[in-house]
Each structure stands twice: as structure tokens, then as C-alpha cells.
Amino acid sequence: MKQRIITGVIAAALFLPIVFFGGLPFVLLTYFLATVGLYELLKMKKLGIFTVHGFLSVLLLWVILLPERYEQALITLNYTKIEIGIVIILLLLTYTVITKNRFTFEAAGFTILSVIYVGIGFYYFIETRDAGLVYIFYSLFMIWATDSGAYFIGKATGKRKLWPEISPNKTVEGSLGGVVCALIVAILFGLFADMNATVLTLMAITVILSIFGQLGDLVQSAFKRHFNVKDSGNILPGHGGILDRFDSLLFVLPLLNLFHLW
Template identity: 65%
Template sequence: MKERIVTAIVAMGIFLPLAWIGGLPFVILTYIMATIGLFELLRMKKQPAMSGQSLLAGLMLWVILLPGEYFQMLAAGRITKMEMVYLAVLLILSYTVITKNRFTFDEAGFSILSALYVGTGFYFLIETREAGLVYLFYALFVIWGTDSGAYFIGKSMGKRKLWPVISPNKTIGGSIGGIAVALVIALLFAVLADMGIPTMKLLFVTVLLSVFGQMGDLVQSAFKRHYGVKDSGNILPGHGGILDRCDSWLFVLPLLHILQII
């Protein structure tokens, strides 16, 4: 427990100031986090980090992460981001031929999906911060509140398992408790922060975010169970890897923009 607390304090000591500053420092931090997260996924698949396919997946990730203004500066309007992402897909598929199918189509699919999954989630981390610090803090507090509520309420009141095949410790009571805590947090933001969102809409969106955040957690548990690993990585002592801590972010942050509340 002490190790977890120390790690959390150090991590927040790095993340929160850079989130507050925003701009290029926060973009660089996001690139670092996303790159580590991608290679955690590839390592689960036992795909070597220093290999052609991993480097191509990393290149695709970096293209997806590029904020609009940075992309325009680099591309000068000659090519769209979608075209560059598709070019990266073609390069990864071509690599199956170059390696004479030692790098298979299935592995190429895993690399492409991993880059899309991690890259899109962290791209919207940047976009959410650009929209305003209040939106980023709202999303993060909803995620953290859901996790804490699910843990403590599930531990004291949860009896029926939520999805034992995937995550045996999660309960239905804990899941509902997590949503309840998220709603309390949303009410606090509605009262104390100027988000420009009607309260009822904010509460409805919060329920969706809490549910999808829990789904992101379950997806990460499914990955780890399928590949037979306890944690996605060990960069955060006591917590595991970047994906172990940010799994809900990858579902919640894009959803904020899909629901058009930012």
C-alpha cells in the first residue's frame, strides 16, 4: 500500500502541473504515456519492441496523436491525417511481405488495432485539455470516483459478481456504487464549475462515462487474462503499467467528444 501511495503522489506530481500548463509540455507527456502504453500492449503479444513491425506501429501511433495545429504545420495542407494513418497501415501490411510472412497478417492486425486504440484515446486526452482544464478534470474525477466507489462500495456491499470470467473481484453492487459516486462528482462540478452544460444533461453524460469507464477497465482485464499477464507493465510500482492506470481514459475521453459536450 505504501508503494502505491508513493507512486500515485509522484505520478500526480508530474501529470497535474503539466496538465495545468497545457500546450507543448502536455503534448510531449501524452506522447510519452501513449508510446509506453502501445509497447505494453505489443509486449503482451510477445512482439519485440525493437522490431520493424513495432516501430511501424509506433509511427502510426505518433501520427494519430498529432493535434490538428501541429499536423497542419508538418503537412502544410498537402495530405490529411486520415491519409497518413492509412499510409502507415499499408506499410505495416507490406511488412508481412518483406518478412516473408514471419510477421503475419494476424499480427499486423493486432499492431494496427493497438495503435488505433491507444492513439485515439490519448489523442482525445490532448483534445480534452485543449478544450479546457475543467473538462479534463471533470473526466478524470469521474473516472477516479467511479473506481473508488466501485472498490469501496463493492467491498462492503457487493455480493453478486459483475463479470467473473473477466474480472472476478468486480461486483454489480460495486459498479452501481461507482456510478453513484460519479454522479455526486458531476453535481459538484455543476455547482462549482462553469462547464456550460445543463445539469440534467451533465448527469446523463456522467452515467454513460462511468459505465464506459468501467467497460474500459474490463477490456484491459480481458487483455491481461487472454495473454496471461498480471499487469500491462511495471513502470508504476504498485500500480502496474500505463494501461493499467489509463484503461478507462481510452474509453471515456473520446466519448466526451462523441457526445458533443465539449
């Protein structure tokens, strides 16, 4: 517990000033976090990142992460992110032939889906920050409230298992308690922050985001259970890896963008 607290304090001291400042430092931080997250996923599959396919996967990730305000650089070259991404995917598939199936089609598929999963989530981390600091803090507090509510209410009243094959400690009561706690956050932000939505609208959105945030957590649990690992990584002592900390955000932020709050 002591190690977990120390790591949390240090991470917050490093992370929060960059979040407040935004701009290029935040973009670079997001690139770093996403690259580590991809490394963690590939490592679970025993796919090295310091390889040809690892280089191509990181390159594809960085293309996906390129913020909208920087895409003009590609447009001047008469290319789009999709076109460059297609070329990289074709190169990954070609690499299966070059290696005579030592790097298999299955591995290529896993790599591409991993890049999309991590890349889209962290891309919208950048876009959400560009929309306004309030949306980042709303997302973080909503997820923290969901997680805390699910843990404490589940521990106090939980009887029915939510998804024992994936995460045996989670309960239906805890999950519902997490949604209720997230609604409290929605009400507070709706009343006291400029969220460009009525309180009722924000509450409805929050219910959906809270549910999908919990699904993001379960997806990460499913990965770890399938690959028989305790944590996605060890970059954050006491907390695990980057994906252990950002699993819910990777689901919440793309959906938040779809609600057009900004």
C-alpha cells in the same frame, strides 16, 4: 501499499504541473504515455517495439496523436493524417510478405488495432486539455469516484458477480455504486464549474461515461487475462503500467468529445 503511495505522490508531482501548464509540454507528455502504452500492448503479444513493425506502429501512433492545431504542417505538404496512416498500414501489411509470414497478418491486425485503441484515447486526452482544464479534472474525478465507489460499495454489499470470467472481484452492486458516486461528482461540477451543460444534462452524460469507464477497465482486464499477465507493465511500481492507470480514460475521453460539451 507504501510503494503504491510513494509512486502516486511522485507521479502526481510530475504529472499535475504539466497538466496545469498544458501546451507543448502536455503534448509531449501525452506522446510519451501513449508510446509506453503501445509498448505494453505489443509486449503482451510478444511483439517487439524495437523492430521494423514496431517502428511503423509507433510512427502510426504519432500520426494519430498529432493535435488538430498542428495538422496545418501536414496540410502544407498536401497530405492528411488519414492518408499518411493508410500508407503506414500498407507498409505493415507489406512487411508480412517481406518477412515471409514471420510477422503475420494476425500480428499486423493486432498491431493496427492496438495503435487505434491507444492512439484515439490519448489523442482525445490532448484535445480535452485544449478544451479546458475543467474537462480533464471532471473526467479524472468522475473515474476516481466510479472506481472508489465500485470498490468500497462492492466490498460492503456486493453479492452478484459482474463479469467473473474477466474480473472475478467486480460485482453488480459495486458497479452501480460506482455510477452513483460518479453522479455526485457530476452534480458538484454542474453546480460549481463552468461545464457548458445543465446539471441534469451532465448527470445523464456521467451515467454513460461511468459505465463506459468501467468497460474500459474490463477491456484491460480481458487483455491481461488473455495474455496471462498481472499488470500491463511495471513503469509505475505498485500501480502497474500506463494502461493499468489510463484504461478508463481511453474509453471516457473520446465519448466525452462526442457529447460536444465545448
